[in-house]
Amino acid sequence: MMIPKASADSPPSVIGKHAIVMEADTGEVLFEKASGEKAYPASLTKVLTAILLDEKVRDNATVTTSLSASKQEGSNRYFLLNPGEQLSKRDALYAMMVISANDAAMAVAEHIAGSKEKFAQLMNEKSKQLGLKNSHFVTPNGLHDPAHYTTAYDVALIVREALKHPKVLEAMGTKETEIHTNMREVHIKNPSKIHDNPLVIAGKTGFTRAAGNNLVEVFEENGIRYIAVDMQSNQVDEYEDIQKMVAYAKNKMKLMTVKEKGDVIGEQVIFGSAVPFALAESIHIPQRKDTAPSYELRTRWITPTEGVTKGQLGGYVDVYYKGKELESVPLLAQANALPPETDLFKKFLILGGILIFLFGCTLLYYRKKSYQLS
Structure with missing residues (x-):
């Protein structure tokens, strides 16, 4: 599925109430619709949680599911963590990004900070570092809380940061994989349409009744990456919204050598x-x-x-x-430049090698002559 053509002069009409397209490298905003207004992120939250996981947890760490984490509202029907179930940092990351596991996100938060509340403090500290303008985070997974909110612009900044984390980017770009725990092995698959478009290198969905359907996708074409966010939309229109926005944004950009x-x-x-x-x-x-x-x-x-x-x-x-x-x-x-003493030392080594060689030849000559005389 290719991006549909769009007029360079006519901004697209999108269904989502909050939307933005940002060029990833420069942060240039190419399209926006109410992108600074408050909205509920739902599971788009997990991108920030994934960034903190990558930054604060060593690669060989094991994340253990607490009872409270296992009681999180399920985001899927075929992979729900049990109390005491353990998974690696890698598998926790993929559980969050591929199937949006709410329980895995809570287990990560508790592993890093000890509690949901302390992890929220880390999330809000990170949001300030990233320059987010109107965000406040309460949960690691985005389950609805009136005090847990962000904006489409801030989501784009979070995803822009995620692109600097190769492990997070790879997980966001994975359609299906295997997860191993201390209890089982499970094949997981992203049920969304994110991976239907060959230009999309990463993405994340989110939904709650209060938030509506949220979607972020990262497109890459001709050396330029576009971060597209559509919030408070619906499951039918969110993908088309982003296709139209990115098509419009593409017409505004060129890659300059x-x-x-x-x-x-x-x-x-x-x-x-x-x-x-x-x-x-x-x-x-x-x-x-x-x-x-x-x-x-x-x-x-x-x-x-x-x-x-x-x-x-x-x-x-x-x-x-x-x-x-x-x-x-x-x-x-583009050239060598060595100190004089280095050049002199090299010359000395070369001269010494020549003298040793000549001495060896002379010694060999006299030994042969002595042998012939005897």
Whole structure:
């Protein structure tokens, strides 16, 4: 299923009451509808819980299901955790992202913070770090609470952070997998339509009666990633809403090549030699078609104290977009520059090797001559 065509000049009409499309790398908002108004996230909450799981729990940890976690309202019919059931960090993550397991999310919260309330404090602290404007979290799974709310814009920021966590991104992009606990092995499958579109690399659904149907999907095409959020919609229209929004957003963007891999950015004089430094990879920046480029490149050198060899790291080019850092690209030396004593030492080793070789040849010659005389 491909994204339908849309007019570059006509914003789409969407059914969801709150919606947004954000370019993932720059944070550029390309479409929005009441994206700053309060809404209930339902299971979209679990994306934030997954981020905290990835940050605060070691990879080989085991999460144990408490009685209270096992009593959470079920989000599916075929995988409900039992009291005392244990699963790995990886399997807890996939249970939350693939089948939206409410009990797994509560088990994670209790494992990290000891209680739902203390975990909520961590969620709200993280939301401040991410710059969320109008969010307050109470539960790790999104089961309805009037004090548990967010906005479509804030959800986009949470997902933008999730893209920096490869494990979370992979789980959000998984349609089906196996989960192993200390009691059983279960095959789980995401029942949503998220994975029907080949351009979607990650997604998450959410539903409660109070929240309605919520959906977030991450599209990637031509090197540009789009985060699309549709909230307080319905199960029929939410996917079409996002398709139309992303089609509209695509028409506004282009991928601009700023520098190519191998381009020489500058040089450093090292032990009297001018050494050029080149980019280890190309620099591409998603850019709105209707605005002037807003990027800045800042060179950050690493001062060598012992010389450099070809291919050695010598600095970075920091890429800024509208004053915010997007990435850092390594600069690699294109020639050798070694201290004089190093060159002298190498020459000494070479000369020493030659002398040893000549001595060995001479010794061998006299031994042969002595043998012939005898």
